[in-house]
Amino acid sequence: MTRHVDRPVDAEAQNAPALQVVPEQAGVTVPTICRLCPAHCGVLATVQSGVLVEVKGDPENPLFKGYTCPKGRALPELHNSPSRLLHSQKRQLDGSFAPIPIEQAMDEIADRLRGIVAEHGGRSIAVYTGTSGQAYPGGANMAAALLQAIGSPMFFTPNPIDSPGKQIAASAHGNWLAGDLPFSGADTWLLVGLNPVLSKANGVPFNNPAQRLKDEVARGMKLIVVDPRRTETAKRATIHIQPRPGEDPTILAGLIHVIVAEGLVDHAFIASDVDGFDALARQVAQFTPEYVGARAQVPPEQIVAAARLFATRRGGMANCGTGPNFSQHGNLTEYLALCLATICGRWPRAGDKVHRPNVLLPAYTARAQASGPFQGWGYGTRLRVRDLGDAACGLPTAALADEILLEGEGQVRALICNGSNPMAAWPDQRRTQQAMEKLDLLVCVDVEMALTARLADYVIATKMTLETPGMTQRVEALKYYTIGIGYPVPYAQYSPRVVDPPAGSDLIEEWQFYHGIARRLGLNLTMGVKYGFGRYDEAPPTVIDMAQSDDLTTEGLYEKICAGGRLTLDEVRGFPHGRVFDVDEVVAGKEPGCTERLDVGNVPMMAELAEVRSFDFNSEQSGEDYPMRLISRRSNQFLNSAGRTLPGVRLTRGKPYNPLFMHPEDMAHLGLRSGDAITIASRHDRIPGIVEPDETLRRHVVAMYHCFGGLVEEDDAYALHGSNVGRLIAADHEYDPITGIPRMSNVAVSVSPGWVG
Template sequence: MATTTKPGICRICSAHCGVIATVTDGKLTKVTGDPDNPMFQGYSCAKGRALPEIHNNPHRLLRSRKRAPDGSYADIEAERAMDEIAAKLQELIATHGPRSVAMYLGTNGLPYPASALMGNAFMRGIESPMFFTANTIDQPGKQIALAAHGHWLGGDVNFHEADSWLLVGTNPLVSKAIGIPGQNPGQGLRTAIARGMKLIVIDPRRSQTAAKAAIHLQPRPGQDVAILAGMINLVITEGLFDDRFITEHVAGFDELARAVAPFTPAYVAARADLIQQEFVDAARLFATHGDRPGMVNAGTGANFARHGSLLEYLCLCLTTICGRWQRAGEPVTRPNAMMPAYTAKAQAHPPYEGWGYGEQLRVRGLTDAVCGMPTAALADEILLEGEGQVKALICIGGNPMAAWPDQRKTLRALESLELLVTLDTEMSLTSRLADYVIAPMMQMETPAMTMGSELIKYYTSGTGIPAPYAQYTERVLEPPPDSDLTEEWLFFLGLAKRMGLELWFVNFFGGGGGRFMESPPIVLPMNAATELTTEELFAQMCSTSRIPFDEVRRHPHGRIYDVHEVVEERDADCTARLDVGNAGLLAELDEVLEEDASEVLDPDFPFRMISRRHNNYMNSSGTNLAALHRGKPYNPVYMHPDAMAELGLQSGELVTVRSPHDFIPSVVEADDSLRPDVVAMHHAFGGLPSEDGEVRERGSNIGRLIPTDIEYDRITGLPRQSNIPVAVTAGVRD
């Protein structure tokens, strides 16, 4: 029996943990944290340690599949599938135009940095603007807010040095995404608290992160905008803002003060069902504690509950009026390593056009934006007949039937397509509807690098690697014997060759970041004669990196490099300012004031459903694996025990969860971390609507409860996906 161990990078989430992979007789058998990795120091999470089960999943596709007219599937060689798909795409484009072809990139595209870029290059090659991503059904307001507010070119305060931090609707001890750095967040928070940091968490649930907070505000769901506006108002009225920073670097302060004036402590406490003094204490603690106070970050839960763009803007406004950015002479928190070097300066990059440009969708007045095309409108673009109708969809690393809102509409849309292609490791809900399912290699079968974990800082504050760290690892193992697998970026290159396209692979950094990066993007011509390996492509993507690619390759366990950058002084001629008075976004505060906070008392829908992260899953991935679900492959509806007792419910009982839009079956489970008027569920579970009888085997799809065209962000199209009014009743509705 031949056994080897190799360093690798887990790419299930954006943390990109360094791991040690054990391969026995060509099969991945164990993954653990890498004790020789200087950034992670042996840390790994349950998802990463389950990589052997994910790779060896008995449901894994080892060959691509084609759907027959009778709905059955048969294996097809990848090259032949490319021939047929390319021919069908050419036919559709000739008949209906390039806009008839759309692409969707899901979060499982994260492990393969070339895939999204080549998919985007393919769409530009056919001249279709219809490129959609999971970003616009999660937290698109982050990029909208940055465009309206501007960027601070000195960068973020370092969490590991801050004396306070405010988190809104996020649980980074589980998600490893926002606020607490994802590189071993549990240890990072313990160390911070031990040195005196005061963490403030706003969350309707006492999450793992909230349980560690100095102050946990547990409001009614959906009140985060009101709470942040109230905190800003208190900071202003009590003079707790940084007057010097505002005078030198900020515009719109007076407009902000007027807009938040109605959000007094008494009003906010009554509206959000908080103890007024606790709210005041939280705001004062954030504004005044320690010599090095920290920042504000919001997560998926808060963004889902309406007004996500305004929410993120208020997070930036509170951060800015308190002066919570790195200043001249202070260390740069996130200096690049595998990306180009940049000069951090104590000055603003001014606001820029963030929405209302580019492609105009045919529904709800939505357009392209810095966050991308509005994914919640894509089902409508498929179903709406007429010029511009989407006829073909290609999905990379995504599962729309599990992840998109309004599942029944999504089902109608996908079934109506003339061509649906998925690149998928198994027959997911979406792949079960596809005409072609292309079987790709999995993450340990491809080379890996941490560039993606660096560039995420350009999308929002509070993310990215807080050190000049880099890692590159070779392929850990070969694909299974007798398999016919392709790398996703090579699939798109294969289509391009067959369609006679000249592709330009742009190593873009997106999210507005490219607007102020000093190094230009890398453009690689990809014509029909181009033959590159992934390793060679990575080398070219890193050709302008601060740390040469060959140097990074010399340290397969990763390395923290000797880069000691400090924030430079503001340019003498710089007049740019951060804007905290954006009229368009602040006008939404009037809508917030007009919204009926008493709706939580609606007797027909007495509960509010919030979203919840699961420690063992990354969205819909792995829900069928015993190593991850541990005997519970479904997503319960969590309820407070008192609420269950009032309804006469017992844990494990089947129930129906009903919203004004639709209903789903579920299994109820007691959870005293919730408010009694709140229930919680994990997203991206469940089967097709016809499979509701398998709720204990599959779980329930929350997306079915959510309409896309009633309550939505007017810029991003993101519908209300949390704070959903629901009723819970015993038994399963037919």
């Protein structure tokens, strides 16, 4: 199916007029939860004349204590944006869009899904749910339940194109049933490719991470950072290793080499709970400080100093970010970070205070014992391309475009994008657009006409966060995704709806859309959410009987989702500013007869480490045609594609595009000045850009924000909407054989003056 792409919907023509604030009328300020990112900060929202006018930090919140970031403070702009959709949209024959009542849209979508399934089978329907789904706990779960009821396994998330190595590494290494160590009070910590001061990622607790880090460093923590850029986090480090990109596994192997060679391991812990140590020691033997220093282009003495610092001080773990997962060998990098912690015995022991106990999730017994390795790949659904299949991180998202394009049995013919924007976020944008245009049915569930929505058949307009109730249960669950993330204390908060949807709008909540489609298809839904370490403990499934769910509300759905929690939603509701609950538990001892052990010598991981050692890194460094290395970068002003078009946020950054950041000496060498137009080319494709200096980067390394740009044919407007970094990446080249993630950072590029479209 070929789509004519019309201009974006004229929001002022399609939407009801925005309500005007009456300055004389006093506003009402209430505590609530910002849900733009995983932190879920406790904030105060002020509503005046039915309009959200201000969001700021809540000083009465016991965890966040008044902290919030620019993204959270921009919530009123998001809610009241003139580009916001107040009515669902249907593509017309001429390619334009027109409003459609939500009930009619669901009727038509259900009819088309029914026909596609009848002709091509359940597997022809796929869902891709984005990071914004964290704000609406029922949406992604209900979408997955709908797919299951249809008989389709084709459920995709951003995880396999973000940090899939975390789950793969955990499956190869095993998990510690007492969880991880707390950041607070540790004497050292290692962050690899992480900038939590901006990104609110794992490692540093995200309740005001900059302040948390500042406090711990002032107390005496010795921070070690590995990053090609001198980031806001690296500036606080005792040791900042600033390598050439892509050498994260080399550096981690080098640290382990020094620790093993100098006998700095925890011998008692290894004897009691760890397998594979001899295999690991053999594989890291050749990663000497001299070899690592030459390969990563860092002083060898830094490797020695960092290894000694990490191994000889109390507490401290190692966390890796998105960049190392983007740069190839993400599974190995994450695995070596776990191995580093394990050989140093960095896991809670019996009698320690339980870190991250559940509140709205079921209580669990934290034990000082291993849950050994489990099958993390090579099972379940197989894709038709690149011999990829299901894994602990989910189905390989980077292959979904090919599953749409490849003709034949099993071809994906309908895609529902749930709070997601593949055209902005997926690698290989040119191929992604071809896939979106080929679909028989493309439905986007979104709050605006985002890039992907402009290619859709239907765009389902949804309520925004503060028009829905909120809770923090999903944040608790993050600890089952990776170590070093989630609330560091037994904290929980619930928020009722704060503001009504705009007058005259016709909006729906995400879960209500999938519920409505299921009713029309005559399907009952079962939402099963799996939480737990190791092999996962399955929470009781939430069964939605369509014959008895006419009066189901979001509040009622949340009650079902939280059934079996340590505390009920009612108990949490009693503390509108949130609460750190009195959960005084200590880690239990190992169960009698437990024989499970962590594994630091996993055979596939050791084989990959041997491949890394044998790789001719000198040949990669000497490419004259593409002499620069492009790495990823985060901003404090927006999250992926959400919020980057808001005027207030743009004013904070000063520009609507994503510049290419380059070291000033490299700019001078190329005869470039700040603000110059450039062409950025990889072996796969090319994009326009605007260059800006950044002396925090290594020489010959450039950085750029992702999720910018327009459609493929709109490159010439790069000064208005930026450029899509994903265009430079081939999805079917240099990809991980387990997760399918291609090389998305440490990409070889050239930069030249000017742009000719």
